[in-house]
Structures are given as C-alpha cells and as structure tokens.
Amino acid sequence: MEEPYEDIPGTYVFDAQRSRQGYHLNMFCMSLRDAANREAFKADEAAYLDRFPMTPEQRTAVLQREWNEMLRLGGNIYYTSKLAATDGLTFQDLASIMTHMGRDAYREMMVTGGRSIEGNRSKAEWKNHG
Incomplete structure (x- = not known):
C-alpha cells in the first residue's frame, strides 16, 4: 500500500520502509566520516562499494551520483551528504543539483x-x- 505522502512531488519521505531499504547505502555513506575510508573510496570506488551489500540500483546511483535516486532507494539526505562532501560539494551545492x-x-x-x-x-x- 502506498502511503499518502508518496504523492508529494520532488521528494521522497524517509520513513521506516525506506530506512530498511537503504540501510547498507546509508552505512556506506556514514563510513565516509573516516578520512581513511574516504581515501579508499576515492582510490577505487567500485572496490570500496563491494564492502556494502547494496542493491545493484543503489550501487549504480552512488557511482553515477544520482542523488535523487539514492533518496528514492532509501538513502537519507544527511547520510548521502557525506558522499557529496567527499566529492567537495557543500550541502547547498547538493540541494541545488537535486x-x-x-x-x-x-x-x-x-x-x-x-x-x-x-x-x-x-x-x-x-x-x-x-
């Protein structure tokens, strides 16, 4: 059953279902708080992502920096912003892109x-x- 708030255009509500769906995606993003992890990710993004059992769609969204798709697939904006920061983007940059x-x-x-x-x-x- 689709929740009524799924009809809000231009956003994805981070609810319990999305939290479960995006767990590994969000754990990847949170791992980027550590400088050594950021360096490992930058050195070989695909290999680093192998540490996290994300869905193929989540993995593609990360590699292609499909920010809105990450949210649709369970990413939390505060977690995905760690990836943006790793890329040198401010939160304002990220919001303008999205x-x-x-x-x-x-x-x-x-x-x-x-x-x-x-x-x-x-x-x-x-x-x-x-």
Whole structure:
C-alpha cells in the first residue's frame, strides 16, 4: 500500500520502509566520516562499494551520483551528504543539483521563503506543467 505522502512531488519521505531499504547505502555513506575510508573510496570506488551489500540500483546511483535516486532507494539526505562532501560539494551545492536549479537561484529561493506550495501539493499537479 502506498502511503499518502508518496504523492508529494520532488521528494521522497524517509520513513521506516525506506530506512530498511537503504540501510547498507546509508552505512556506506556514514563510513565516509573516516578520512581513511574516504581515501579508499576515492582510490577505487567500485572496490570500496563491494564492502556494502547494496542493491545493484543503489550501487549504480552512488557511482553515477544520482542523488535523487539514492533518496528514492532509501538513502537519507544527511547520510548521502557525506558522499557529496567527499566529492567537495557543500550541502547547498547538493540541494541545488537535486532541485535542478543553479546554486544562486536555489539560495535565492530559500532566502525568500522556499518553494511555493502552489503547484507542488501533488504529483498530479506536476503532470499538468509538462
């Protein structure tokens, strides 16, 4: 059964089901808190990922830096931001990438109160924009 909040466009709610789904993905991301692990990952990303029994989809999302896909597959934004930081991205950089906005445009949107709820209540509303 799909939860009602799955209809929120542009995001994935990190609930208990996603927590279970993304456990190994998130443990990989948290491992990057350690400098030695960051260096090992940078030296051979694919080999380092072999330490974590992620799904093939999760592994691909990490290797291709598909940030929104990582969230869909159970990643927690606070954990996946460890990977972004390993790549030299700030949280603001990451958010702008994930929202398909330039960094300055994303910052301006947030400073002026965030994204309007108008047109963003339901995925059905987004279907009418394309």
